Amino acid sequence: MLQVTRLAKSHQTPQGPLPLFSDLSFDIKAGESVALMGESGCGKSTLLHILAGLEQADKGQVLINNQDIMQLNDSDRALLRRNYVGVIFQQLNLIPSLTIADNLAFQARLAGTLDTEWLHNLVSTLGLETLLTRYPAQLSGGQQQRVAIGRALAARTPLLFADEPTGSLDEANAEQVMTLMLALVKETKSSLLMVTHSALLAARLERAMTLRQGHLT
Amino acid sequence: MQLRLPSWWVLHALLSHWLRHPVQLGTLILGLLAATALWSGVQALNQQARFSYEQAAARFNNINQPQIVSATAQPISELDYIQLRRSGWNVSPLVEGTLSLGADNATFSIIGIEPMTLPGLGEAAKGASGLPDNLVLHRFLTPPWEVWVSPATFERIKPMLSNTDTSGFPYNPQGKKVRIQVSATLADNELITDIYLAQYWLNMPGQFSRLLLERSEHFERSEHSEHSEHVTLPAEPAKRLRVILPQSDHDISRLTASFHLNLTALSLLAFLVGLLMVYSAIHLALTQRLALRRILFSCGVSQRELLAWLLVELLLLSGLIALPGLLFGYWIATLLLPDLSASLNGLYGAELSDKLHLSWRWYLQGILMAWGGTLLAATVPLLKLIKPDNGYLNPSMSSPSQLIQRNRLMVAGLIGASLALLMAWLGTSLLSGFLLLALIFLSAALLMPVILDALLTLGQRYARAFSPDSATAQWLWADARMQVPHLSVALVALLLALSTSIGVGGMVDGFRNTFTGWLDQRLAAExxxxxxxxxxxxxxxxxxxxxxxxxxxxxxxxxxxxxxxxxxxxxxxxxxxxxxxxxxxxxxxxxxxxxxxxxxxxxxxxxxxxxxxxxxxxxxxxxxxxxxxxxxxxxxxxxxxxxxxxxxxxxxxxxxxxxxxxxxxxxxxAPPDVEPLIRALTDEFSFTQTQVIDQQGVKRYSLQLFERTFAATSALNLLVLAIAAIALFSSLLTLSTMRLSQIAPIWACGVSRRQLVITELLRLLLLAFITALLAIPLGLIISYCLVAVINVRAFGWALPWQIFPMQWFYLTLAALFSALLAAIVPVLKLQFSSPGELLKGFRDDQ
Incomplete structure (x- = not known):
């Protein structure tokens, strides 16, 4: 589903380029769930952003559904994202001007793949029935993250990237959200790459990779 | 409120915000600069006019005093003057005429006076009579005599002082050069001298133009009217002379009061539109400093102390900005003065000096207005800072606190509208007419965000009904709604500017149409x-x-x-x-x-x-x-x-x-005979160009006067529109960084930046378009008030109310163009922002 070959990225600093990673290669199979771990500042989020087509790498190849996103322009990358990739961030995932119902359906509508029955199922599973007419600012952090997961899954994209999706939640909420997300990912048979600091969470996924000093182990 | 010295650091912390947010500082500067400049510019014109009226009123040849003139075609003779003086009449002779000087035959009024007999005059009363304070009587009255001029006139006559022909100015009958004295209290283009010298230069020996008459026992109440009086001259001079009593219509300052009030009202509107920008900048600056407020509180700064320092900060900034604002105001006044002077002269015969004379009051008033305006604009944000609520922290028309605020706005707007109706019904004075306009503007400003939100909600519903699967269409409407609280101040400024343009433009164009037709009717002779x-x-x-x-x-x-x-x-x-x-x-x-x-x-x-x-x-x-x-x-x-x-x-x-x-x-x-007739009349009677004039010439002059009268109005109108466009631009620019957290999720979901840019533009154009649509009925109401209320109360005549749809069309285009211009920088910023900047949207909300 996802093939990464010799991927390199460095940050520009006043002292010159600072390499984050220089020769990363790996792949994720369809339906596989993988944890990406590493110390703060090692480049985990940047790698996830590159894979999701949100940021450009310096060199290398990222194949999603056999398309090299490195060769695509901004519009084509956006199109690829809407059809193949769901992204969940640590916070501020939602569109503040839209109701929860519209937020949930947003990406699916963009991709033209809105399945009302599946959406109802998601709403019910995520316990969002009473929140549909509210706005993001009227929800708690845990509720917002549940909506973000719902939105990413509503489009049934084959790839799901999650950047510390429970990082801003308390332990109880984090556990609840994570359980729901993993169950739903399994149901949609999507591939999942999740950035996390938690070894416990990583253990719940099929595979774990650690980014250390620019290399994956 | 106590300010302790160590707490200067609080001011330092507060001021540092502006350095980190130069766009906000720019908005504050622009808003206050525009407000102060337009207000003080118009006040400079008004003060200049007042100065000129006072100067005219204080002059010895002011026509607003009793005088005796010739009842025949001949000037007054010295014999009649002597007879009147011997009969106990306190009269003072005056000789007036025109001197053409220099190679270009520049014309100057020359006034010869006899200062010893001026009514109510003694040596001590010179200033009150319009004569310069430093005039020394014996030097004025004795050879080689003196000629007094204003500084501007002195500059004009300077080249003529080297004239070698001793038969006229600047030589006296003895062939000696007269002394030229300069006084700023004199009117321009006038030469004041002793009556003997004036008679010599005007070739009027033993003759006078008129006699100024001092009020005395000769004045009697009229039998026919308790308000009028009459004077009976002795029998013999009465055959050749007649008395003209003061006419109150020559009280120029009274006549022109309405004219100046109109200008003041327009400048006040410009000031308020500028203040909307100031409000916007202060509001945002205070919102962004809520975190700083928490830190300062935690460091032991009291609420009162913080409030005091915020006031110090605002007064300091506004005081500094007011100074260049005054300079701009002076510049605007200089630009508008020639047109204003021409229209006041044409309409009321009021002479305005072409050089601005501004007193310290003007500077003080400008700075006080800047301070007052800033404090007014800061009141609500400061109150909210003291008691912040959720709505303030996260403004959106949909949150409960915003719904309460929306309802409050609606109620206040409806109260304002009701008061306006009451004012329209009960008011009779010009002031109540302006209050009516102010209430209309106020209620429109209060209701505008509410109406805008309602229209956008309607649009959102239609978008949902007609294209239920179009996520971007729904987002466009929903996001436009969410932008209303952020942009409402700028949009209100745009609404006021557009509606003023429609109102004033409609009035001026309607007047132009009526006036042109009226001239055709009125000037039927050739x-x-x-x-x-x-x-x-x-x-x-x-x-x-x-x-x-x-x-x-x-x-x-x-x-x-x-x-x-x-x-x-x-x-x-x-x-x-x-x-x-x-x-x-x-x-x-x-x-x-x-x-x-x-x-x-x-x-x-x-x-x-x-x-x-x-x-x-x-x-x-x-x-x-x-x-x-x-x-x-x-x-x-x-x-x-x-x-x-x-x-x-x-x-x-x-x-x-x-x-x-x-x-x-x-x-x-017959039209072909007009030109020969004018030529023949001019040749026969030596008429000047202003004495014999063809119909086309009168119309041309009248229309020129018309255009110049409204030149200042149009210029101010355009400036108000420009300020509104700048207000919109600065609001968008300030919001552009805050927008990242709102746009980033859309981008992450697969909407390209190009699409985002297009949607941003469409949204703003939509808001500007709705604002322009709302401005049309408001402009029509204003136009109606101007022609049917203000004009009648100010000038005593009404105009037919006319509407000009093409004007609305052009103004709507102007609104869209302004919005497009205002959006260019923020949109380019979005288009060319790096992915890293967009990803920041997921990390914090700026």
Missing amino acids: VYVRVDNETQAQQVMHWLSQYPKVTAILPSAGTEIQLNSMPVELRGIQIHSTYTDHWPLLSKTPQAWQDMASGAAVLINEQLARQLALNIGDTLPLAGLPQTDFTIGAIFSDYGNPKGQVMLSLATLNQYWPDAKRGSFALRV
């Missing part, structure tokens, strides 16, 4: 001739009767009377089809012209009809005598005339007012 005196009138009449190509000679005569303490001009005309077929009548009785010809009826202008609440068929007692009670046969429109006017047949005028001056002739002649 040639107009103005004569100097009765002798010349007879000579002209005789000459014209011999000129075969003139098909009709229509003399007119006039005099002025007081009616209910108001100056009214009586104009006698010879009734002719030129008048009966064309004269612009607003209403008339069936036999108006016939009754006028028989002496039973008169025609009155609209101003007089409104002042005295008269209508056709009413009786007008003109001289207090039973035989001078006339029926009002018709009311005619008389744009631009500040006075009441009564038109009656020439025979009637001559019967009851035999001393009425025959001053002008309207001549009917």
Whole structure:
């Protein structure tokens, strides 16, 4: 589903380029769930952003559904994202001007793949029935993250990237959200790459990779 | 509120915010600069006008005082003057005329005075009479004599002082050069000198132009009116002289008060639009400093101390910005002064000096306005800072606190609208007319965000109904709704600017249409001739009767009377089809012209009809005598005339007012014969260009005057629109960084930046378009108030209300163009922002 070959990225600093990673290669199979771990500042989020087509790498190849996103322009990358990739961030995932119902359906509508029955199922599973007419600012952090997961899954994209999706939640909420997300990912048979600091969470996924000093182990 | 020295660091922390947010600082500077500049610019013009009026009123040759003039074509003789003085009359002679000097024949008024006899004058009273304080009488009265001029006139006559021809200025009869003295208290283009020297240069030996008369026992109350008085001259001089009593219509400052009030009102509007920008900048700056507020509180700064330092910060910034604002104001006044001067001169005969004289009050007033305006703009944000609520922290029309705020706005707006209706119904003064306009603007400003939100909600519903699967369409409407609280101040500024443009533009264009048609009706004759005196009138009449190509000679005569303490001009005309077929009548009785010809009826202008609440068929007692009670046969429109006017047949005028001056002739002649007739008249009587004038020339002059009168209005109008566009631009620019957290999720979901840019543009154009649509009805209401309320109360005449849809179309385009311009920088910022910057949207909310 996802093939990464010799991927390199460095940050520009006043002292010159600072390499984050220089020769990363790996792949994720369809339906596989993988944890990406590493110390703060090692480049985990940047790698996830590159894979999701949100940021450009310096060199290398990222194949999603056999398309090299490195060769695509901004519009084509956006199109690829809407059809193949769901992204969940640590916070501020939602569109503040839209109701929860519209937020949930947003990406699916963009991709033209809105399945009302599946959406109802998601709403019910995520316990969002009473929140549909509210706005993001009227929800708690845990509720917002549940909506973000719902939105990413509503489009049934084959790839799901999650950047510390429970990082801003308390332990109880984090556990609840994570359980729901993993169950739903399994149901949609999507591939999942999740950035996390938690070894416990990583253990719940099929595979774990650690980014250390620019290399994956 | 106590400010301790160590807490200077609080001010330092507060001020550091502006350095980190230069765009906000720019908005604050621009808003306050524009507000101060426009306000103080117009105030400079008003102050300049007041200065000129006071200067004119204080002059010894001010016509607003009793005087004796010649009743014949000849100047007043020295013998008559001596006889009056010997009979105990306190009169002072004056010689006036025009000197053409230099190679370009530049003209200057020369006034010769006899300072020892000036009414109420002693050496100590010079300043009060308009004579310079530093004038030394014996130097003024003795050879080689002195000529006093204003600084500007001195610059003009400087090259002529080297003139070697000793037969005229600047040489006295003895061939010696006179002393030139300069005083800033004198009017421009005037030379003041001793009467002997003026008589010499004007070739008027032993003759005077008029005699100034001091109020004395010779003044008696009139039998006919308790408000008027009369003076009876001794029998012998009375054969050749007549007395002119003060006419209140020459009180220029009273006449022009409405004109200046209009200008002030427009500048106040510009000031308020500028303040909306200031409010926007302060509001955002305070919102962004909520975190700083928490830190300062935690560091031991009290709420009162913080409030005090915030006030110090605002006063410091606004004081600093007000200074360049005053400079800009001065510059604006300099630009507008020539047009204002021309229109005041044309409309009221008021002379304005072409150089600005500003007192310290103007500077102080400008700074106080800047401070006051800033504090006004900061009141609500400061109160919210002290008691922040959720709505303030996260503004959106949909949150519960915002719904409460929306309801409050709606209630306040409706109260404002109700008060406006009440004001329209009960108000009668000009001030209440301006209050009505202010209430309309206020309620429109309060209701606008509510109406905008309602319309966008409607749009969102339609988008959902017609394209339920279009996520971007729904987002466009929903996001536009969410932007309303952030952009409402800028959009209100745009609404006010657009509606003012529609209102003022509609009034001016409507006036232009009416005025042009009115001129065609009013100026039906082909040639107009103005004569100097009765002798010349007879000579002209005789000459014209011999000129075969003139098909009709229509003399007119006039005099002025007081009616209910108001100056009214009586104009006698010879009734002719030129008048009966064309004269612009607003209403008339069936036999108006016939009754006028028989002496039973008169025609009155609209101003007089409104002042005295008269209508056709009413009786007008003109001289207090039973035989001078006339029926009002018709009311005619008389744009631009500040006075009441009564038109009656020439025979009637001559019967009851035999001393009425025959001053002008309207001549009917075939168009090809106009030019030869004017040439022949000029050759025969040495008329100047202003004495004999063709119909086209009068129309041209009138239309020029019209355009110059509204030049200042149009310029201010344009500036208000420009400020509104800048307000929109600065709001968008300031919001652009905050927008990242709102846009980033959309981008992450697969909407390209190009699409985002297009949607951002569309959204703003949508908001500007709705604002322009809302501005049209508001502009029409304002236009109606201007023509039907303000104009009537300010000038005494009404205009037909006209609408100009093409003007709305152009203004809507202007609004869209302004929005497009305002959006360019924020949109380019979005287009070219790096992915890293967009990803910041997921990390914090700026």
